[in-house]
Structures are given as structure tokens and as C-alpha cells.
Amino acid sequence: MALLELNKLTIQFGGLIAVNKVDLKVEKGQISALIGPNGAGKSTAFNLATGIYSPTSGKVLYKGQDISGKPPYYINGLGIARTFQNIRLFKELTVLDNVKIGCHSRSKAGIFGAITRLSAIKNEEKQIEEKAFQALKLMGLDKKYDEFADNLSYGEQRCLEIARAMASEPELLLLDEPAAGMNLQEKIVLIEKINKIREMGLTIFLVEHDMKFVMGLSDRVAVLDYGVKIADGTPEEVQVNADVIAAYLGKEVV
């Protein structure tokens, strides 16, 4: 059974069908990628999988459980964490606090815990801090824990997004254009990090523009164009697919 499965997933905004009957499987332990030209519906598919949008029809299955239309916080609790294409950090908070918030799903202190600060709550807080530092170390940001997120460089902010997602101890990590705006050096480091995360046993599903980045990294690639899946397979298969070439470069008119 696939870890995440999109089943004839469709969403319609007014007259626009942004995602149209997309079938997709993300296998456990693999790195799967979703690519496609601008406006193909990749990010919308992500938003459907993480509960930001509810599908018009079709289903999102996680470990066989139907999660379509469930709220995002619930889906995060099940073990799916994501990053955002247009970085959505908590800008006026420190790097450490950003990652600590990522631990939310895996901790439980409430208002009364906050006020009474019993020893159990203190222990939990200590664990949150340890976990947060682990996630920061993984992404190479532990020395900057005290900085405001807004003061990090663009590449660092992207890494912090991944660190925050990792802090929620997910089984499935969704990365929405993780390499966007990064230079070559940063991309090479990022590929290393993503491979490391995979070795930790996580399943990764990413949306990306950069073909080279995707082809070197992914086990499976699906291609979306105008909301429709036009290809699915290994990177080698997809690269020579005539429909994919047409979607990316345009059709030859003779």
C-alpha cells in the first residue's frame, strides 16, 4: 500500500479545474516528485493533500485512511509535514521558536500547564527544546538559533522551513519547491540534506521546477500540465516522454 495516494483528485475554482482527476502514489521510503510548468496545479495538489483545500471530488488517502477535507492541524498530527513555496516562517520569532512551534503536534501542554508548570510540563518543554535543536542541527542552523527568522538569508530560510517541518516528526515530508531561489552551492547542500532525511526513513514528496534537481534526486516523477497528469515513472522514462517534452518546450507545428 502506498503511503500517500491521490485518487481521482479534483478541485474546481469557479470555471477553472486546477487539479483534474489526478491519480498518484507516493511509496514509503522513496523520494517522489511532482513537476510541471507554471500554473500546472502542483502547489494546489499539495494544498489538497495537507488539508488547506477540500477537493471537489476524489480522495486523498494516507496509509489507506481517507484524509480529504480534514483540517491541516489534524493531518499534521497524523505525520504529514510540509514546507511552503512562498516561505511562510514566523518572521518576528526566533529561529528556535519557529522550530519549537513545529513540535506542537508531538506535545500537549495547555493553558493550565503553562500557568502551573508542573514537572511533567517542564520535562516536556525540555524535550521540545532538545528536539528543536536536533532539527536545527540537521539543517545546519543550530548556531543561529537566537536570530530572528526574518534576518536569515533566503537559502537559510528555506532550510529553516524544512527544520520546522522535521520537528513535527513526520513520516511523510512534503517539500514545495525547496530549491527555489537557491544558488548552485546551496542546491548541492540541500540535495545532501534531503538524502540524509530519506536515510532517516522518511518518505519525501516534492514539487519542483528545476529539472536537474529533480532528476538527480527522485525515485519517481509525475508530471502535471493544466491540472492533468500527463506522465508518471522513473526520471529516465519521464525525460524522454513526448508529452512531457511538448508541455515543457511546446509542440512542433509542421
Next chain:
Amino acid sequence: MTLLNGLLPPYIESIAITVGIYIIMALGLNLITGVTGQLSLGHAAYMSIGAYASAVVSLQLGMPFIFALLAGGIAAGFFGLIIGYPTLRLTGDYLAIATLGFGEIVKSLLFNMPIVGGAMGLAGIPFKSTLTVTLIVVIIVIWMMVRVERSRFGRALLAIREDDIAAECYGINTSLYKVKMFVLGTFIAGIGGALWAHKIMVLQPRDFGFMKSIEILNMVVLGGLGSIPGTVLGAIVLTSIPEVLRFSSDYRMLLYGALLVIMMRFRPNGLLGGVDVTKLVKKSIKSITGSNFADKEKKKVKGGN
């Protein structure tokens, strides 16, 4: 326990009690507007609910003050729950208008409720909010707010202020957290109202209008949204300035307004907005004791490159 009472001249003592009550009010609103970023323009309504509820408990039931105090908080918190549940789904301007509307409704209801004296007001409330009592409550509320802010719950509220979609995606049930936060904030407003009732001894609905809500909001904004020391300072400054300016008689409110404009011009983020006070204190202690403060700065610069 009553050590502080009567230590100061009565006029100063009375102002000090008022300052304390406003600190409590402002801290409750700071949780809602400063920490969680939900603009509420009806905070005075919860103050009035707390004030009237506690007055009724004192007058009709003749219960000890501590019960009146809690009754005020619980009544306000209960209305916070009822109003917060539907309205906190709104954001920004819409929430502001909804809370404003609720504030006016409460005022009109109180005007027309003979049980609590209507427009005549409710008189004969015993004086219980001594300086000592007020100070104790202020300290408890500050202590609670500091603990809440530095907790998993507080971080979730900050996350909602910064980016509610991202917060939701990291496991925070934003609507539930907003309602919980609102109940706590209005509970504190109710406590403040109860203290107010037992200080001023006569309650009149018109004391709790829109202008009162704005006055409290002013304190939070002037002090620095989201900053507990800032909010306390804002409440102290804005409550005492009109008293300090009494010498200028007719021009008092004019000067008050001018001071507000000037402060916002030079400290748009509030007096202590964006200032980490604990860090500041630690830093100054370190620099006084001459430890490796300079080295740390160097490291920071290095890291920045």
C-alpha cells in the same frame, strides 16, 4: 496584608489603584491583540460584565470579595466564549467591527436593565479594591501572562499572529486556540472590571463605552504590541499622564493627544515594542560585571557573514 494601604496620600493611592486596574485590563487585551494579533474593539464590554457581575454578587449575595472577583472574571470569560466562538472566525477589520458592535450592545443592555440600575447606575458597592488587593492581583496577572507567553500555548498564539495558515499546518487548531485565548483575555478583563466596581463604588453603563475600549487599546499599542513590560508601562504612562497634566487645566487633553502623536512618531512599534527586556537586563548586567559580552558580539557578526 494591609501594609500598603494608607501609606501614600489618598489622591496618589487612588491613582495607583486605577493604574493597577488598567494594567490588568491592558494585559488581557495584550493577549488578544498583541500576542495573538486579533484586533478587539470591545474590551470595555467585558470589563463592564465583570464589574456588574461582581457588584451583584457583592450586593445581592453579600459574598466575600474573592468570590465577587472570581464571579466577575467567570462572567466575562463566559461571554468571551459565547462571543468569541462565532466572531473569532472573522479576521482583521471584520473582527474589529464585530467586537465593536458587541461592546455597544452590552452598553445598551445595561442601560435598559432595571436589575442593575439602568441609566441611573448601580450604587452602594462596598470599597474593597485597596492598594494591597489591587497590587496582589496585578502581580498574579503579570505572573500568569509571563508563564503563558513562554509556553507551548503562548508560542501557538504567536504563531497564529505571525501566519495562521502555517500555524494550522504545524498542528495548531487555530480556531480552538483563538477561543481559549479569548476566554482567558476576557476573564482577566472581568477581574479588572470587578476591581473597578469595588473601587469606584458606582457603576454607570456610559463608563464602559467605545472610548474606554480605545483607551485600553492605546495602552497596549503605545507600550508595544505583544510586550508584557511594554503593556504595563503603557498602562502606567497613559493613566498617569492626564493626572500629571492637571496643571494645564483646559489644555490637558490637548497635550495628552499631542504626546500620543509624538510618541507614535518616534516609537511606532511602541515604547518597548521589539525590545526583549530580559535580554536587555542580562546584557546590561553582563556589561557592568565586564564579562565576555564583546566576544559574543564578535561571534554574532561572524555568523552573519
